[in-house]
Amino acid sequence: MxxxxxxxxxxxxxxxxxxxxxxxxxxxxxxxxxxxxxxxNPAAEGAAIAQHGAGSAVPACMSCHGVKGEGNAAAGFPRLAGLPAGYIAAQLHSFAQGTRPNSLMSPLAKALNDGQITALADYYSHLPLPVAAYGPMPAPAMAATGQRLAERGDWNAGIASCFRCHGPGGVGVAPDFPPIIGQPASYIDAQIKAWKTGARRNDPQGLMHTIALRMSDADTQAVAAWLAAQKPSAPKAR
Structure with missing residues (x-):
């Protein structure tokens, strides 16, 4: 017919x-x-998606991650400003592929094409870092535990220091290991728990899953609070 x-x-x-x-x-x-x-013009495309979204399936990134990519500590949304472009792109691909499942981010990442992901990652990597820490220094005992785990680890429990992979001061080692200072405590805590349960599975060689399994809830809360109280710094390049 x-x-x-x-x-x-x-x-x-x-x-x-x-x-x-x-x-x-x-x-x-x-x-x-x-x-x-x-x-x-990838720079313009990244800015456009961050500020206005991409069609009906992708709202503006800044609605959750802040106008300047600074994140939202109260809601647990991470800082994107100043993160390595390669790391941001890898996380968006992980959201889309299901190795980092998230009810909010997974459908958004699936709606982006490779060019848009690259443009967004490049845009956020060039934004200036926030000037202030994301939280107050925790109580002395909690701060001491968090600092010890971040800087030296706990070898009796088989926990390597955070800075061993994430670089001196936790500023990150691009592109695989992101900055862990200058992120909201609620976000850091949630990610360690996601690795512990296996909900997040995109860490290199399963490193974070192994370490998270050895951390108590008190360890996780202490290191998250201490890291959040540190002022953001630029990541180191390999």
């Missing part, structure tokens, strides 16, 4: 009437040119 004007596959008459209107092709051309311009 051939197509007719009443076939659902056929363009509706309202579209055909609009198509014939003066100026329609100019408007269509402008939209296509704008889209092409963004694709040709």
């Amino acid at each position: 051939g197509l007719t004007l009443n076939s659902p596959e056929y363009p509706p008459m309202s579209f055909l009437r609009a198509f014939r209107r003066p100026g329609f092709m100019s408007m269509l051309g402008l939209a296509l040119c704008s889209s092409s311009a963004l694709a040709a």
Whole structure:
């Protein structure tokens, strides 16, 4: 059976009437040119997605991660500003592939193409770091535990220090090990627990899963609170 004007596959008459209107092709051309311009300028495309989203499936990143990529400590949304581009891109791919499942981020990451992911990662990696820490220094006993675990670990429990992989001062070692200072305590705590349960499975060689299994809840809370109280610093390049 051939197509007719009443076939659902056929363009509706309202579209055909609009198509014939003066100026329609100019408007269509402008939209296509704008889209092409963004694709040709990754920095502009990354900024556009961060600030305005990408279609109906991807809202503006800043609605959760802050206007300047500073994160939202109260809601547990991490800082993106100043993170290594390679790390951000890898996390978006992990969200999309299911190795870092998240009910909010997974569908958003799946809606982004590779070019958009690269553009977003590059955009956030070039944003300036926040100037203040994300939380107050915890009580002395808790702070001492957190600092010890971050700087020296607990070899009796088989827990390597955080800074052994994440670099001196926890500023990160691009692109695989992100900064762990200057992130909200609630976010750090949640990620350690996700590795512990196996909900998050995108750590290199299963390192974080192994370490998290050996940490008590008190250990996790202490190191998260201490790290959050440190002022953000730029990651080191390999």
